[in-house]
Amino acid sequence: MIARTPDPPYYAVIFTSTRTEGDHGYDAMSDRMIELAEKQPGFLGVEHAREDLGITVSYRKDLESIKNWKHHAEHSNARQKVREKWYRSFKVRITRVERDYEFKKS
Amino acid sequence: MIARTPDPPYYAVIFTSTRTEGDHGYDAMSDRMIELAEKQPGFLGVEHAREDLGITVSYRKDLESIKNWKHHAEHSNARQKVREKWYRSFKVRITRVERDYEFKKS
Numbered sequence: 001m002i003a004r005t006p007d008p009p010y011y012a013v014i015f016t017s018t019r020t021e022g023d024h025g026y027d028a029m030s031d032r033m034i035e036l037a038e039k040q041p042g043f044l045g046v047e048h049a050r051e052d053l054g055i056t057v058s059y060r061k062d063l064e065s066i067k068n069w070k071h072h073a074e075h076s077n078a079r080q081k082v083r084e085k086w087y088r089s090f091k092v093r094i095t096r097v098e099r100d101y102e103f104k105k106s
Numbered sequence: 107m108i109a110r111t112p113d114p115p116y117y118a119v120i121f122t123s124t125r126t127e128g129d130h131g132y133d134a135m136s137d138r139m140i141e142l143a144e145k146q147p148g149f150l151g152v153e154h155a156r157e158d159l160g161i162t163v164s165y166r167k168d169l170e171s172i173k174n175w176k177h178h179a180e181h182s183n184a185r186q187k188v189r190e191k192w193y194r195s196f197k198v199r200i201t202r203v204e205r206d207y208e209f210k211k212s
Contacts, residue, residue: 001124002124003122003197005199008199012120012199014118016108017108018107020211047122047159047161049155049156049157049159049160049161050155051154053107053108053154053155054155055153055154055161055163057120057122057161089108091109091207091208092206092207092208093114093118093205093206094203094205096201098200099199099200100197100200101198102196103189103195103197104195105190
C-alpha cells in the first residue's frame with residue numbers, strides 16, 4: 001500500500017538492494033524488522049517492492065527517529081556478518097521530503 | 107541496478123503507484139518515458155521495482171531539473187486521461203538527499 005504520510009516536511013530513507021541467492025533467514029528477518037520498525041517513535045510508514053532490484057522506502061518524522069532506528073538495528077557485530085549473507089549490494093539514502101502530491105482514481 | 111549517484115546533496119523523486127488491470131499501452135509508455143528522462147539535463151539515475159506496489163525513484167541534480175521534467179511530461183491534456191487508465195492511485199514525493207552510504211560484497 002502507498003504509505004499515508006503527513007504533510008511535509010518529513011524524512012524518507014530509501015534502501016535499494018540486490019540480493020544474494022537463497023533465503024538464509026531473510027524473509028523471517030524482514031518481517032520482524034518491519035514489525036519492530038513500526039513500533040519506533042517517529043515511524044510514519046513503509047513501502048516495499050522487489051524485482052531484480054529491491055526498494056524499501058521508510059518514512060520517519062525527523063532525523064532523530066532515523067538515527068535511533070539505526071542504532072537500534074545495528075546493535076551487534078552479527079548484523080554485519082548477516083548482511084554479507086543477504087545482500088550483494090545496497091545503498092541507503094537519507095532524504096528530506098519537501099513536497100508531495102497524489103492521485104486517486106475516482 | 108542501483109543508481110550511481112554523486113555525493114549529496116541531490117534530489118530524489120519517489121513515485122509510488124498501484125496499477126489498474128491490463129496494459130493499456132503502459133509498458134511501451136514506461137520504456138519511452140525512461141528513455142526520454144535520461145536525456146534531460148540534471149538526470150542522475152533511476153531505480154524501479156514493482157510487486158503489488160510499484161516504486162520508481164528518479165534522481166536529479168536540482169529542483170529545476172525536476173520542474174523542467176514535470177513540465178516536459180505534462181504537455182497535454184491527454185496525460186491526465188491516460189493516468190486514469192494506468193493508475194488506481196499514485197503518490198509523488200520530492201525529496202532532497204542529505205546523506206548516503208553503500209555496501210558492496212567483496
